[in-house]
Amino acid sequence: MSTTAEPAAGDGELDLLVRRARLRDGRVVDLAVRDGRFVRVAPEVTEPARTEIDASGRLVLPGLVDPHLHVDKALTVGHGTAWPEGTFQESIDMTLERRRSYTTEDLLRRGREVLELAVAYGTTALRAFADVGTVGGLRSAEALLALRDEFADLLDVQVVAFPQEGLVRDPGAGALLVRAMEAGCDVVGAFPWFELSSTHAQEHLDEAFEVARRFDADVHAFVDDEPVAPQVHNLEQLALSTIAAGWQGRVVASHGCGLASYDDHLAERTIMLVRDAGISVCANAHVSLVSKCEHASQPIPRGITRVRELIAAGVNVVTGQDDVADPYYPFGRADMLEVASFLVHTAHLYRPEDVEHGLDAVTENGARAMRLEDYGIREGAWADLVVLDEGSTATDVLRLQPARRWVVRRGRIVATTETRREVRRGRG
Ligand SMILES: [Zn+2]
Structure with missing residues (x-):
């Protein structure tokens, strides 16, 4: 066990790693999860994880x-x-x-x-x-x-x-x-x-x-x-x-x-x-x-x-x-x-x-x-989050009503939604 305050680095495989998650403040970070909680929120996390999500710069909100x-x-x-x-x-x-x-x-x-x-x-x-x-x-x-x-x-x-x-x-x-x-x-x-x-x-x-x-x-x-x-x-x-x-x-x-x-x-x-x-x-x-x-x-x-x-x-x-x-x-x-x-x-x-x-x-x-404890996207909090398919600002999120690409609760993917939109131009 780590004896420092440094959260859980090097404690073996992560349960979940969400790569390239955009936060509301604009930062793009990796979110490392172990035992249901965020153990690292950092620009790059290199530890292996059992499950990975590539958010590709999509906005991630807490649940x-x-x-x-x-x-x-x-x-x-x-x-x-x-x-x-x-x-x-x-x-x-x-x-x-x-x-x-x-x-x-x-x-x-x-x-x-x-x-x-x-x-x-x-x-x-x-x-x-x-x-x-x-x-x-x-x-x-x-x-x-x-x-x-x-x-x-x-x-x-x-x-x-x-x-x-x-x-x-x-x-x-x-x-x-x-x-x-x-x-x-x-x-x-x-x-x-x-x-x-x-x-x-x-x-x-x-x-x-x-x-x-x-x-x-x-x-x-x-x-x-x-x-x-x-x-x-x-x-x-x-x-x-x-x-x-x-x-x-x-x-x-x-x-x-x-x-x-x-x-x-x-x-x-x-x-x-x-x-x-x-x-x-x-x-x-x-x-x-x-x-x-x-x-x-x-x-x-x-x-x-x-x-x-x-x-x-x-x-x-x-x-x-x-x-x-x-x-x-x-x-x-x-x-x-x-x-x-x-x-x-x-x-x-x-x-x-x-x-x-x-x-x-x-x-x-x-x-x-609701007085929820340990809520939010930060180290130590519960890993409850939703990855939005579109929109990086609050205005765009409410305007576009994006699909909830991944929903994660306590570090486990509990729902996914995929949408496909296509506009066919021309007379062909
Ligand atoms: Zn009512």
């Missing part, structure tokens, strides 16, 4: 991160789905109706399909939301916990126990939330916005933080989910609850849409509280665009939180796929580069330095929101 995906709802709509009203409330009602008929087999089948898509598109860590409540009980949580174990060699899954029907509005859900955490869920979900008064929203948060304390778990709360509701202040309540619980840095807020409808003075103060509470904000702009505002009068609001102001204040801003072919959003393919593209479009992030925030949101910032 993509999706901090918000409803795995139990995924792929529940398609051909034959009726949306008579096309309202947000209808989406909520349809989900509730479907949850009555979830079977474990159905949850596992749809879950496998969406998690495999995520891996193929380069995601190596995601938060899977499992609805917990008196409708459906623990069925979703149990299925997602089984999937977490089944997919453990492909990606990190954190299962969120999520009280989708509320805690005050759904008597009995609180006890189920505790049971879901006892069964092994990783994160306590909260949905104060769904309660019918701010008093109940606070009771909901108090109960969720009590469970979080009991299980020493992080919290992921849905707040201010109404696009135009300047009177709803769940985000402020969440920030104050976070500080009171001493949970700074351990809380994510989705989607905070209402923040956009506050007057600027109030929004600024709320953003300062969110920053002080160390809350990450998960925007999921594409879902709001599609399913939250369509019945408003013109000009139609977009239902997207104040992304630029949050970033400017130093808040950790992330985004998640949220929904894949479910009653809230019939599109999506668990592709975080597509999701990042929606974020930069809707948040007016188009200058080169602004677009970097789009890639940060689905890599480093996502890792921070």
Whole structure:
């Protein structure tokens, strides 16, 4: 064994060597991997490796991160789905109706399909939301916990126990939330916005933080989910609850849409509280665009939180796929580069330095929101990465939506995609 701090040089064959990898800062380096971790990031590594990838100067990102995906709802709509009203409330009602008929087999089948898509598109860590409540009980949580174990060699899954029907509005859900955490869920979900008064929203948060304390778990709360509701202040309540619980840095807020409808003075103060509470904000702009505002009068609001102001204040801003072919959003393919593209479009992030925030949101910032340890392309970190077929800048990556040529998790190739594009000119 090497006794110096020099990482693992000369310890025999490497498990993986990624040659000529372009990093976001423009350096082209070799990435040497042993025992699932980067042991050398250097201009040239000469040690032999069991597996080699020649990235040929392609951009390499750390594994993509999706901090918000409803795995139990995924792929529940398609051909034959009726949306008579096309309202947000209808989406909520349809989900509730479907949850009555979830079977474990159905949850596992749809879950496998969406998690495999995520891996193929380069995601190596995601938060899977499992609805917990008196409708459906623990069925979703149990299925997602089984999937977490089944997919453990492909990606990190954190299962969120999520009280989708509320805690005050759904008597009995609180006890189920505790049971879901006892069964092994990783994160306590909260949905104060769904309660019918701010008093109940606070009771909901108090109960969720009590469970979080009991299980020493992080919290992921849905707040201010109404696009135009300047009177709803769940985000402020969440920030104050976070500080009171001493949970700074351990809380994510989705989607905070209402923040956009506050007057600027109030929004600024709320953003300062969110920053002080160390809350990450998960925007999921594409879902709001599609399913939250369509019945408003013109000009139609977009239902997207104040992304630029949050970033400017130093808040950790992330985004998640949220929904894949479910009653809230019939599109999506668990592709975080597509999701990042929606974020930069809707948040007016188009200058080169602004677009970097789009890639940060689905890599480093996502890792921070999920509190992933040893994340990133650096010596000592886990060797989770994705090699992109095209594009060397953030703007070009989001513009071109390149194929994920190789996806590597803990030093093992877990997915590959090859594409072939040909333009035939002339009349021949
Ligand atoms: Zn969601």
